[in-house]
Amino acid sequence: MDFHGGLKLPLNHELTIDKPLIAARPPGKVCVLLSQHSGSPAVAAVEPGSRVELFEVIARAIGSVSCDLHSPVAGVVEKIDEFVHPYYKYCQGIVIAADREAESTQPLSFNEAESFTIEQIIEASKKFSVIDTVSNNKPLHSKISGLSKGSAHYLIISFVQNEPYIHNIETIAHIYLEEILSCVSYINEAFGPAFVFFALPYHMVKLITSIDNKLNQNKSRYKNFKIIRVTDKYPQANELILASSILKIKINSAELTRNNRCLILDAATVFHLYEALKFSKPQIECHLTVSGYGITKPANIKARVGTYISEIIEQCGGFCGNVNSLIVDGLMSGYSQFTLEVPLVKSNRSITVIPTERLSSAGEQKCMRCKKCIDSCPVGLNPARLNFLSRCGAHEQAAGEGIYSCIECGVCSYICPSRINITHSIILSKKMILEANVRRRKDNESV
């Protein structure tokens, strides 16, 4: 399975792929940011000085596309203020001083049920605040709440990751494969799709074999399950690209994905849903690949949401050599950080530390009309033209030429021999159009 354009990037898994998943030290303090999902941020439901228990709801969802937030520690709320967010500049957050003694050491109670209704699955995703990373961190309940039995013809479980250094889904899948397969069975029985596809890139040879063996051991339970090998190109993990390349149809938006009767979830989301259904456990952890040649001890780490990146770096032995950048969630689609005092959010999947000598310092040159960006754009846009329009301030014209189809994958910027940051221009244009629309709406309301 392949798609037009994209990039074959080096995987750079050698530093971490054979290492075990280790739990980060329980943090002494956490900062739970209120924006952990797409849609409206949650609103704090506690006050400074409040005592909170592990898993207690500390912030409430506002609106249908939003999630409650649960405390990842037992402790006392220190303050509620603005803090640095790994994706946005600033965001409100709740700082909790952890009281490790107060945390129960009792194992979580286990739900013996082996099947769940659609309503129970939606309810558990909502109550335990599971987010879906494949659809830009949308609350899972809002993604699946419109579905009824049989309304999704295809269920695609994605294990795909193609950005250098990151393999947290593969790590989770090796350890929790039984749990992931069980949960896919629950979803399959409840939602009744005709086909369940496990999308795995070619390089995950060991995992493909393990899943294949499991499916063969219980053919009656997994009768409509099938492994689909997909290309190792970036951005194959993108929900729309994945659906297009597997189903061989052109899909332009998440809404169309639904119209095409296709539900896509990634394996990490399925694992968190399993914990919600079987252990009533809220999503309070993230699984990270901490890698790059600028970190002393690269590792696979399970950390509580709200843990500061500085603590993770310290537990990985600190930096080695001169560090140029620390990037969260991928060299292509992630975010460069300007401080280490940034708390982790649910959707974080990697921390990559790049030493200075690995980065080129060449500056931007004039466009040489080589068309490499056009040939590589996975959604068939003309990035050079969009960049030109954006830099001339012709944002509305860029909208007319399809700027909203851009999935912000960064391929055009990466491939450009003139080192033009095309993706940045496109993101800027989208922001300007949005701001102009808001201004227009306000002006119309005031007339």
Ligand code: SF4
């Ligand atoms: S960032 Fe947008 S324009 Fe550039 S390659 Fe990706 S989809 Fe195409």
Ligand code: SF4
């Ligand atoms: S890849 Fe860069 S230099 Fe080549 S056409 Fe696109 S913007 Fe111009």
